[in-house]
Amino acid sequence: xxxxxxxxxxxxxxxxxxxxxxxxxxxxxxxxxxxxxxxxxxxxxxxxxxxxxxxxxxxxxxxxxxxxxxxxxxxxxxxxxxxxxxxxxxxxxxxxxxxxxxxxxxxxxxxxxxxxxxxxxxxxxxxxxxxxxxxxxxxxxxxxxxxxxx
Numbered sequence: 001x002x003x004x005x006x007x008x009x010x011x012x013x014x015x016x017x018x019x020x021x022x023x024x025x026x027x028x029x030x031x032x033x034x035x036x037x038x039x040x041x042x043x044x045x046x047x048x049x050x051x052x053x054x055x056x057x058x059x060x061x062x063x064x065x066x067x068x069x070x071x072x073x074x075x076x077x078x079x080x081x082x083x084x085x086x087x088x089x090x091x092x093x094x095x096x097x098x099x100x101x102x103x104x105x106x107x108x109x110x111x112x113x114x115x116x117x118x119x120x121x122x123x124x125x126x127x128x129x130x131x132x133x134x135x136x137x138x139x140x141x142x143x144x145x146x147x148x149x150x
Contacts, residue, residue: 012092019089026082033075040068 047064050056 015092016089019085019092023082023085023089026078026085029078030075030082033071033078037068037071037075040064040071044068 044061044064044067047056047061051058051061
């Protein structure tokens with residue numbers, strides 16, 4: 001039983017490491033896709049200016065526009081992938097041995113403020129929608145008192 005328990009803990013650690021690596025890769029893809037999106041937008045603006053002055057044709061503008069739309073779609077896909085990776089990490093942390101730590105509880109419910117806080121969180125700036133692991137796992141004063149005997 002003890003060996004199997006150790007194996008399960010090691011397996012859980014491998015899953016978390018893999019998920020963290022995927023999350024880091026997804027964040028990097030978002031950065032790169034955002035950079036490509038901005039670069040294609042600059043190129044599109046430059047091509048439109050050339051077209052207005054007669055130095056370019058409409059086909060060139062449409063071609064660059066197509067690339068800019070493709071870069072925007074890639075950026076949106078990378079954001080969706082990043083969100084998916086974050087959800088997967090949260091599921092691993094909730095379903096794994098982290099839920100058995102007596103001095104820790106998930107702090108997301110009180111952070112959101114119920115349904116109105118959830119809705120407000122949707123319409124806030126994107127970076128404020130995500131909580132760090134430290135924010136999500138806060139010490140519960142009652143559990144700390146019970147664990148320390150105070």
